[in-house]
Amino acid sequence: MDSTQIALAERAAEQQRHHGKALFFYVWGALLLMTAIEVYLTYQNMQPAKMLTILMGLSLIKAALIIGYFMHLKYEVSRMKWLTMTSVVMCLILMTIFFFPDAFRILYLGVK
């Protein structure tokens, strides 16, 4: 690595040193707790659509915790945060646009 890259890596390392280890344990505990809630909900005989909504909601929260704290994106510069997250979310929205018209048709008209 050249001197610029080394300086940037050093700065990233310095940022890591500022965070206490306890925070990582709290995030890990929250992730395990949400997993336990998901498994509990599985056996509550809920409507599939309602259960899917809750499970995906919990998964999104878990994903945000992993990306923000474990992958350290919360502490990156805002340009990095916005460009990475908006690009992937936009692509997933495009997939959803193709997916949902058919999905709704099937849900309302049934499987033929």
Added chain:
Amino acid sequence: MAETALHDIPSAYEPSLFGTYSKKIGMWLFLLSDSLTFGALLYAYSYGRISTAGWPTPFHSESIVNATIMTAFLLTSSLTMVLAVRASVDRNAKAQTLWLIATMLCGAGFIILHGREWSNLIAEGLSLPMFPKVPGHEAASEFVNVSKTVPQFAATFFGLTGMHMLHVTLGVIYLGVVALRRKFIPILLVLWLVAWLATPAYSPFHYGAHVLLIAAIVISIILWLKPKVYDSSDVEVAGLYWHFVDLVWMFIFPLVYLMSAKIL
């Protein structure tokens, strides 16, 4: 704080647009593209599920417990990975290696449990045409017609979880190289031999084990061409990959396992 420090770094070139080093940006770009691969697979699974009548729910409580333990293994491995990154920035080489090995062990635990789950399902009759038949096993009643009437289930299930298992396997190998460098190559070769010889010839893992051999050859070439000591930036970049693998499982677990749990 990070914003103001961006332009303080002396450079012969323009300041970094993203305020970080290029290896990390490269890994983020790879992960963004990989998230679209998994996004497409998850959408394909979901589409197959809602558009197919009689979608099977084969995951009884034993499978759910198994998948929950697998999830706990991955979540714990993410914790040990951040501790490895933390040890690397503190320049504590011994702790860094130990936390990386702990991460690899959790990843290996995940692969073993996942392999057991696959083997049980294949033995019960849920299979793909490319998998050899298991001798001496009758298909379970619930799977007798599934392969014929709902072939999408086996195809999407093995495709999605197989792709993820491959990512976890490559992640364990990646961490092994970062932690142990050349010392990891003989370990990998022993693991390949064990995986190849210990699995029966009809198991997909008998052939899948060759991924380890291919990885050992590729690693040998890379380390021969460019031997280096991995620093904290390498550990951080490896950590990004590992957390991504964990992140993907957070969607596979509820969507594939919990939504198809057999409720008695």
